[in-house]
Amino acid sequence: MDFTLSEGQYNLVYNSFSFVIASMGAALVFFLLMRSRVAPRHRMALTLSTLVVGIALYHYVRIFGSWSDAFSFTDGRYVQDGEPFNEGYRYVDWLLTVPLLLAELVVVLKLSKNTTRSMLIRLSIAAVAMIALGWPGEVSDPDSTARTLWAVASTIPFIYILYVLFVELGRSLGRQSPSVRKTLDGMRYILLATWGVYPLAYMAPSVIDDAAAAEVARQVGYSIADVLAKPLFGLLVLAIALSKSRDEGYVEAGDDAGADSRVAVPDDAGDLVEA
Amino acid sequence: MDFTLSEGQYNLVYNSFSFVIASMGAALVFFLLMRSRVAPRHRMALTLSTLVVGIALYHYVRIFGSWSDAFSFTDGRYVQDGEPFNEGYRYVDWLLTVPLLLAELVVVLKLSKNTTRSMLIRLSIAAVAMIALGWPGEVSDPDSTARTLWAVASTIPFIYILYVLFVELGRSLGRQSPSVRKTLDGMRYILLATWGVYPLAYMAPSVIDDAAAAEVARQVGYSIADVLAKPLFGLLVLAIALSKSRDEGYVEAGDDAGADSRVAVPDDAGDLVEA
Numbered sequence: 001m002d003f004t005l006s007e008g009q010y011n012l013v014y015n016s017f018s019f020v021i022a023s024m025g026a027a028l029v030f031f032l033l034m035r036s037r038v039a040p041r042h043r044m045a046l047t048l049s050t051l052v053v054g055i056a057l058y059h060y061v062r063i064f065g066s067w068s069d070a071f072s073f074t075d076g077r078y079v080q081d082g083e084p085f086n087e088g089y090r091y092v093d094w095l096l097t098v099p100l101l102l103a104e105l106v107v108v109l110k111l112s113k114n115t116t117r118s119m120l121i122r123l124s125i126a127a128v129a130m131i132a133l134g135w136p137g138e139v140s141d142p143d144s145t146a147r148t149l150w151a152v153a154s155t156i157p158f159i160y161i162l163y164v165l166f167v168e169l170g171r172s173l174g175r176q177s178p179s180v181r182k183t184l185d186g187m188r189y190i191l192l193a194t195w196g197v198y199p200l201a202y203m204a205p206s207v208i209d210d211a212a213a214a215e216v217a218r219q220v221g222y223s224i225a226d227v228l229a230k231p232l233f234g235l236l237v238l239a240i241a242l243s244k245s246r247d248e249g250y251v252e253a254g255d256d257a258g259a260d261s262r263v264a265v266p267d268d269a270g271d272l273v274e275a
Numbered sequence: 276m277d278f279t280l281s282e283g284q285y286n287l288v289y290n291s292f293s294f295v296i297a298s299m300g301a302a303l304v305f306f307l308l309m310r311s312r313v314a315p316r317h318r319m320a321l322t323l324s325t326l327v328v329g330i331a332l333y334h335y336v337r338i339f340g341s342w343s344d345a346f347s348f349t350d351g352r353y354v355q356d357g358e359p360f361n362e363g364y365r366y367v368d369w370l371l372t373v374p375l376l377l378a379e380l381v382v383v384l385k386l387s388k389n390t391t392r393s394m395l396i397r398l399s400i401a402a403v404a405m406i407a408l409g410w411p412g413e414v415s416d417p418d419s420t421a422r423t424l425w426a427v428a429s430t431i432p433f434i435y436i437l438y439v440l441f442v443e444l445g446r447s448l449g450r451q452s453p454s455v456r457k458t459l460d461g462m463r464y465i466l467l468a469t470w471g472v473y474p475l476a477y478m479a480p481s482v483i484d485d486a487a488a489a490e491v492a493r494q495v496g497y498s499i500a501d502v503l504a505k506p507l508f509g510l511l512v513l514a515i516a517l518s519k520s521r522d523e524g525y526v527e528a529g530d531d532a533g534a535d536s537r538v539a540v541p542d543d544a545g546d547l548v549e550a
Contacts (some may be wrong), residue, residue: 011363014361015361015363018334018337018363018364018367019370019371022330022333022334022367022368025330026326026329026330029326029329030322030326031312033318033322033325037315073358073359104371192362253315253528254314254315254525254527254528255314256314
């Protein structure tokens, strides 16, 4: 893969990576600070979200460094002359974070112990298979049949994951409260939509003829997909955990005084003030 | 943009960046330490301030590094001979922090759920539009019509934001307690004044003929604006959250003992002892 990048192309990828670092870091701090707002029994889902963005933060710092080391600015263009950019960080990241992401969704639902365990095991195996089968294709020649074959192989566990999330998990939706059900239903589609960005980024080298443009599209695509699938998805899991905590009457220590004073707000305070 | 900087010019920018790093870091620690003084129900605003200064801290560390890498000291002057200075960090920073800054102000007011959600969505869209429209102008030629046109386009969502803050938010002021009202009223003007520094810095390259002086004015201007709009603004949000917590009778866990011991101090202990 030999190509040079214009200043704009290089910077687009560079700034996308930096944007992901800032997003993962902010999400990490946010999830840690929001912890006390969630009832202890719903904190496991938040813990998993926290791990996911923490692991991704680490990997994007490495990816960012690998990208800057791989190119140098010569005669107004960025030329590959250092160590090659290490694509492996992404796959190690996904190997760890994808099972955790799926676990977030399962754990926040509070299904029966047996169902939870069985789903977690099957989803984790499928996630690892999906990523492991994608890797040989990712590093093979853009126009090779091998790339396509591995992509197809990787799609089989992907479809199994979708089956579990939509059909099996769908059955449990009826037992959730209406507000939780609405968020959950939306979440599955967001998961589908954001996970759809990964195969698009994966296919970029096969679809785009210009090697430089294909590389930029792939890196920016993966960056966008990771921000949607990790911090954004974690926010939705947090929303469910908060909603369940509230429904169950959980009040953060020290917040009862505030709760009392809220009752004391007269009705005629108007609709702008939370009564 | 080829120019050289005198030692004084280079250092003025360099030290401004370092000043911003120290300010953001100090604000980050301060907001984390002040957290327990604020009632849990008012902590979300403080959380957002914490994220804002954290994200800005990260970006200023990168900006600082990019600035030092872009120049080298040759024959008593700073010459651009490394990778070009990356202006992109600022825009990525603003893309994340400006919606969060606006959210701080809205969230600390505790308006009704619907009003809050509607305002947050509209302010976020306007903020993203303002920044996205400013970017093409920022990277275009200093004297080009393009720069002016993008600046004008970016001003339209800016004016919309001011409309929401002054007219829409103004309606809710009457329902806040007198002390909160005073701080809030001041805050909107501080927001206006500090945000006014950004366009001035933006216009520097079009107004100042000397390229080096224009670059220094722009970087120092943005640095000042960021310190006013992030740590200082966060302090005012904290003041409101503290004031509301006190009004509602919130006492930090473990602080009731302190209240009791104060009562136990005999009257004749003298006026130096807090009675």
